[in-house]
Amino acid sequence: MATTIPTSAFIATPLRCSTGRSSAIWVQKAQFSASSSSLGVSLSLKRPSLRLVSVRCETNGAGMPVIPAEERWMYEESEINGPDIWNKTWYPKAADHVNTEKTWYIVDASDKILGRMASTIANYIRGKNLATYTPSVDMGAYVIVINAEKVAVSGQKRSQKLYRRHSGRPGGMKIETFDQLQKRIPERIVEHAVRGMLPKGRLGRTLFTHLKVYKGSEHPHQAQKPIPLPIRDKRIQFVKK
Amino acid sequence: MNKDKIFKLAKGFRGRAKNCIRIARERVEKALQYSYRDRRNKKRDMRSLWIERINAGTRLHGVNYGNFMHGLMKENIQLNRKVLSELAMHEPYSFKALVNVSRTTFPGNKAVPKKEGLSSIL
Numbered sequence: 196m197a198t199t200i201p202t203s204a205f206i207a208t209p210l211r212c213s214t215g216r217s218s219a220i221w222v223q224k225a226q227f228s229a230s231s232s233s234l235g236v237s238l239s240l241k242r243p244s245l246r247l248v249s250v251r252c253e254t255n256g257a258g259m260p261v262i263p264a265e266e267r268w269m270y271e272e273s274e275i276n277g278p279d280i281w282n283k284t285w286y287p288k289a290a291d292h293v294n295t296e297k298t299w300y301i302v303d304a305s306d307k308i309l310g311r312m313a314s315t316i317a318n319y320i321r322g323k324n325l326a327t328y329t330p331s332v333d334m335g336a337y338v339i340v341i342n343a344e345k346v347a348v349s350g351q352k353r354s355q356k357l358y359r360r361h362s363g364r365p366g367g368m369k370i371e372t373f374d375q376l377q378k379r380i381p382e383r384i385v386e387h388a389v390r391g392m393l394p395k396g397r398l399g400r401t402l403f404t405h406l407k408v409y410k411g412s413e414h415p416h417q418a419q420k421p422i423p424l425p426i427r428d429k430r431i432q433f434v435k436k
Numbered sequence: 437m438n439k440d441k442i443f444k445l446a447k448g449f450r451g452r453a454k455n456c457i458r459i460a461r462e463r464v465e466k467a468l469q470y471s472y473r474d475r476r477n478k479k480r481d482m483r484s485l486w487i488e489r490i491n492a493g494t495r496l497h498g499v500n501y502g503n504f505m506h507g508l509m510k511e512n513i514q515l516n517r518k519v520l521s522e523l524a525m526h527e528p529y530s531f532k533a534l535v536n537v538s539r540t541t542f543p544g545n546k547a548v549p550k551k552e553g554l555s556s557i558l
Contacts, residue, residue, distance in 0.1 A: 281519065284521070285526075324495065326489050330485070
């Protein structure tokens with residue numbers, strides 16, 4: 196029943212496409228719906244201005260429109276040749292660090308040396324493993340740590356390493372050893388270690404929220420499909436002597 | 437400098453520093469000192485940022501920055517750190533070729549990274 200033709204807009208394009216590098220070619224085609232073929236009649240007779248013609252801007256090899264030499268003075272250099280990526284150091288735009296598109300990593304902390312594991316985790320959270328690293332922008336990934344109560348330390352640290360906190364009032368210092376804290380709140384040990392290795396400041400505090408530590412082996416982030424964290428430290432596995 | 441010039445330079449300052457001449461004059465003087473110092477610091481910071489990015493890019497291929505640059509110097513490749521960092525970000529395959537050139541000249545890092553996770557895609 197369709198004599199109406201849903202067509203895409205046929206815009207008379209200007210000769211010079213002065214948009215950015217991304218829209219290289221403007222191709223405008225009149226599209227005919229499928230039902231028009233059943234009529235068997237070329238519908239171009241009704242509207243002579245609709246023709247199957249594609250209008251393209253003249254482009255050079257870089258995808259930028261060609262500007263004749265006598266008009267080159269009217270344009271800026273970025274309009275002629277595209278943005279200059281070789282002379283200006285790249286800085287990420289908002290679309291380059293969207294939180295929903297970041298990778299998620301997962302680490303099993305059982306029998307891993309605390310500090311060595313925390314160091315790699317902090318590197319990945321900060322984004323220092325990426326070539327696009329920027330210190331002022333959160334380019335890093337999310338890291339999930341499971342089995343936090345099984346994290347290991349070497350030497351006598353299990354009974355000798357002290358975790359201190361102070362309430363602010365005189366005489367308000369509370370001291371706990373490593374194994375006491377591990378019995379009480381095991382996640383805090385890994386969090387304390389990683390927090391000490393992340394930058395301190397506004398950005399560091401948001402980076403810290405990208406660390407997720409859990410006591411058992413279950414975590415609620417299956418939907419993010421975390422991949423195992425690539426650890427290159429050879430001495431991270433705790434060896435019982 | 438007269439007051440108008442001071443206030444023009446004090447745009448965007450916090451609190452009374454943008455409105456009251458006595459405070460604005462101090463802050464503007466400090467701001468000009470900082471900008472003098474930071475025009476020199478910016479060159480250092482930029483180079484340090486390029487080095488960090490190159491380091492990250494080469495470690496993806498199992499080579500660290502020091503050995504990579506040593507290999508490049510041996511081969512007399514005179515690409516500067518700015519260009520190398522942009523290559524690492526935008527032209528990964530060319531960068532990998534450079535890393536291989538450096539590694540054949542100076543195989544400092546013997547350990548090849550185990551292909552785990554994302555690095556196996558590269």
